[in-house]
Amino acid sequence: MQEQKFRILTINPGSTSTKIGVFDNERPILEKTIRHDLETLQQYPSVTAQYAFRKQTILDALDEEGLDLSKLSAVCGRGGLLRPIEGGTYRVNKQMIEDLQKGYSGQHASNLGGILAYEIASALNIPAFIVDPVVVDELEPIARISGFALIERRSIFHALNQKAVARRVAKQLGRRYEEVNLIVAHMGGGITVGAHKKGRVVDVNNGLDGEGPFGPERAGTVPAGDLVSLCFSGEYYRDEIMNMLVGKGGLVGYLGTNDAVKVEKMIEAGDEKAKLVYSAMAYQVAKEIGAASAVLAGNVDAIILTGGLAYGKQFVKEIIDRVDWIADVIVHPGENELQALAEGALRVLRGEEKEKVYPSGTFATATVL
Numbered sequence: 001m002q003e004q005k006f007r008i009l010t011i012n013p014g015s016t017s018t019k020i021g022v023f024d025n026e027r028p029i030l031e032k033t034i035r036h037d038l039e040t041l042q043q044y045p046s047v048t049a050q051y052a053f054r055k056q057t058i059l060d061a062l063d064e065e066g067l068d069l070s071k072l073s074a075v076c077g078r079g080g081l082l083r084p085i086e087g088g089t090y091r092v093n094k095q096m097i098e099d100l101q102k103g104y105s106g107q108h109a110s111n112l113g114g115i116l117a118y119e120i121a122s123a124l125n126i127p128a129f130i131v132d133p134v135v136v137d138e139l140e141p142i143a144r145i146s147g148f149a150l151i152e153r154r155s156i157f158h159a160l161n162q163k164a165v166a167r168r169v170a171k172q173l174g175r176r177y178e179e180v181n182l183i184v185a186h187m188g189g190g191i192t193v194g195a196h197k198k199g200r201v202v203d204v205n206n207g208l209d210g211e212g213p214f215g216p217e218r219a220g221t222v223p224a225g226d227l228v229s230l231c232f233s234g235e236y237y238r239d240e241i242m243n244m245l246v247g248k249g250g251l252v253g254y255l256g257t258n259d260a261v262k263v264e265k266m267i268e269a270g271d272e273k274a275k276l277v278y279s280a281m282a283y284q285v286a287k288e289i290g291a292a293s294a295v296l297a298g299n300v301d302a303i304i305l306t307g308g309l310a311y312g313k314q315f316v317k318e319i320i321d322r323v324d325w326i327a328d329v330i331v332h333p334g335e336n337e338l339q340a341l342a343e344g345a346l347r348v349l350r351g352e353e354k355e356k357v358y359p360s361g362t363f364a365t366a367t368v369l
């Protein structure tokens with residue numbers, strides 16, 4: 001019997017780019033990254049306000065490639081800051097759209113993934129899905145304790161790519177994902193380092209507005225007392241501080257760009273500040289990997305470096321030089337997110353997996369104390 005063919009449009013809005021893919025079953029027929037410079041995104045007061053711009057960007061890109069939307073079977077977007085949920089493929093529904101629009105767990109470009117998928121799919125009368133959103137939460141109770149009783153640690157990370165790449169590496173090692181311990185550092189606009197213990201991400205930094213290494217546009221962990229003093233200095237509104245942590249933090253704050261390629265050019269041209277800051281970002285990633293190795297009690301089968309920054313040869317070398325005593329380091333530059341979105345949708349379209357209904361898979365991030 002001939003295999004049924006599904007054509008899936010996948011949409012991945014990141015903090016510095018919009019990535020789209022069109023897949024005939026697992027086979028990519030188009031994969032495109034549209035990078036957005038800082039000035040373009042800063043025109044918009046919020047992520048939600050970028051909706052029309054990102055939608056037009058996608059439709060223009062598909063039009064340029066001569067792709068006929070009426071041939072699509074489904075649209076699948078990267079899921080955003082919803083309620084904490086278990087991993088899997090979810091059908092986009094009204095409750096999800098509402099939570100994405102208000103940013104139930106915060107603001108991030110991925111909130112637009114489900115919304116854009118829903119809008120494009122509804123006009124075509126086809127289903128819209130999200131897969132492994134950034135709020136996938138598999139933290140162990142011990143990892144939830146922050147040290148400050150009023151605040152619990154949260155799992156907000158590049159779940160889709162971390163899991164997809166981890167599965168791929170486990171396969172390369174001849175083992176199942178559920179059998180291995182891996183540390184995955186996804187280094188995009190934000191940076192997250194996950195401790196994957198036998199198929200579950202038992203600890204990971206909240207890469208949005210919380211903790212961990214600074215990234216191209218995010219501050220990561222900052223000294224708490226000094227941050228509190230800044231908040232109450234009377235010099236800044238709340239939104240200004242949040243913007244300095246997310247969007248204008250990290251490389252943007254120090255060097256005025258979120259583009260690591262530009263930073264590398266600045267370094268080549270002899271810019272000592274750029275050199276120090278770029279090295280500090282690698283240093284902080286290495287430190288976080290060291291912390292994750294302690295979470296796994298040193299039982300680490302491999303360390304994986306992935307995301308856009310993993311293309312940076314010197315950057316990657318500086319990390320490897322500090323962590324290769326822990327385990328072998330495998331570099332997967334870029335990400336597998338478009339493919340992972342298509343595969344998640346396919347599993348449901350083919351009936352291999354049941355679609356999950358949001359928010360019924362939601363589980364409390366149970367306050368442990």
Ligand SMILES: Nc1ncnc2c1ncn2[C@@H]1O[C@H](COP(=O)(O)OP(=O)(O)O)[C@@H](O)[C@H]1O
Pocket residue numbers: 014015016017187188189190216258259260261262307308309310311312313334335
């Ligand atoms: N060839 C490269 N060398 C160094 N850095 C790169 C390269 N390509 C992309 N990057 C950097 O990776 C970062 C974006 O990573 P990406 O995973 O695409 O982020 P996001 O999905 O969050 O938009 C940017 O700082 C970008 O400049």
Ligand SMILES: CCCC(=O)OP(=O)(O)O
Pocket residue numbers: 013014015016108134156157158187188189190191207208
């Ligand atoms: C919110 C965690 C995911 C994240 O930071 O994604 P980007 O690097 O694409 O901004």
